[in-house]
Amino acid sequence: MPTTDKTLPRIDPVGVDGLLVTFGERLSEEANRAALAFRAAAEAAALPGLAETANTLASAYLRFDPDAADHAAMEEAVAALLEGRDWYGAGLPQGRRLWRIPTVFGTDLAPQLDEAAAAAGLSPEQAVRSISESRVRVLTIGFAPGLPYLGTLPPEWDIPRQTQLTERVPVGALTVAIRQMVLFSVSTPTGWRHVGQTGFRAFRPEAETPFVLRAGDEVEFVPVPASDYASLEASGPDGGATTEPLE
């Protein structure tokens, strides 16, 4: 229960021009909702000197113009905003959607399924069923442009990141660690294990909406055979995904 930790929410400086408001040391439903709601409130309050805000899984980051504010002033304004609302009881963002994304699990396209399944104490078949039957939510967008952190998976998926980075996973890679998944929007090194491959492009710089997914959206990864991958990838940036409004 996050609210029993008297040190939370906590305000810490991040570099010369930013601060972090932490609502949970571990990911929880309440801490994630609190972080999303607090960031929205900080934007709406237009705190003096505020330049930009962002969310991580259980925290909100606020960047300020160091000529218009300083850490002391920003901390005071943030502390005042934190007062007077139960952030942990906040609802989810509006306008959420459900995405169903065709996914090839394992094979040469996603070579770490067996290894990840073993770390979770599952057979590869059980692992695919567990992931594909879990409807996960976009907990936050970050790391790379448009990249969703998705969760939460069942407890057996509380597996650590790798100690050595995988040199590169492709765009559309579905990876797993610590009961979360990341669907990669760019090709990058990662410490997460590559268990599935999709044709979904979460970052489309030339499009009117470059960043496709939003915090609060829900996602299901629908297993498809590897032989379908080429046509899904060729079908466009959605990679065969479908979407519908939630609520």
Place this chain on the structure above:
Amino acid sequence: MSRVLKVLNAGPMVTVQDMGRPGYLASGLSRGGAMDRLALHEGAAILHQKPHLAALEIAGFGGTFEAGEDMRIALTGAPMRASIDGTPVVWNASHALPKGARLTIGAAETGSYGYLHVGGGIDTPEIMGARGTHLGAGLGRTLQAGDALPVGKDARPDHVGLRLDPDARFEGGLVRVMPGPQTRFFAPAERERFAAETFRRDARGNRMGVRFVPSGSPFASDAGLSILSEVVVPGDIQVTGDGTPFVLMAECQTTGGYPRIGTVLPADLPRVAQAAAGKTLRFAFLDVDAVTAADRAERRRWEALPGRVKRLITDPADIRDLLAYQLIGGVTAGDDPDRD
């Protein structure tokens, strides 16, 4: 001919850079921009224009460039061997590059990143509000032979033959660090050891981050491999699984899952960026107030660079430079209309 800078050949990592693309952290896109922001300020001061104009960032060695029409250039950052139509030209200075003239930029003599600025700035189309290439996000790409870069209108086409004293930052040295949200994951003894350690700049490093190898044993944290991914900013010193620190740079991700022992002062990031492989660095921890004061002082110093621009005085036997200068009065201080 049109107002372009033609790329006849280019080194492997020449990119258009500016002050980056702020405002997209919530969508996971880091700001990016030049690795050595001071160099952008220096080039702007020498050319008497604004520092947000785009320039070419050159890692390693440059290449050969040809002027599509008369233009002027400035060269800043890591000093590189440079010549115009075969005649050597001075680094950290501005020069005329007449139509058809060829500028050749070789390898860095010291440091890592050199910058080629043009009067009016590189005027490639903006992508999502900026021109800076963000390789990690796939915005823009490295330059190639055959590229022709549009150059903006130059308000002061005769304003050349000026220079700045180099601001030494190419040999490693001491950088200032402030604690952050995850500093507490490192025991006090580990923090003290970190602050006393001398780190060697590893060969591994790019626009996302630069690896530093301790002379002693690796650094341990209490965070383990299962901490929540948390916000990261350029300058964060991330200690990866094997206990060696990476300093995250202009094109870092927006979140990361490895613990961070502190954050390098932005004004000291040029020193980190410019330390070539093998150079050594040390980290000094300052508290928030001291860092804030140092940051303000450094930013004022960067903004005051136009007042430190001098006339370029070279060997009188060097005919090109004599022809190239327009020895003008009232060079800079105080007459700047609108500088960021």
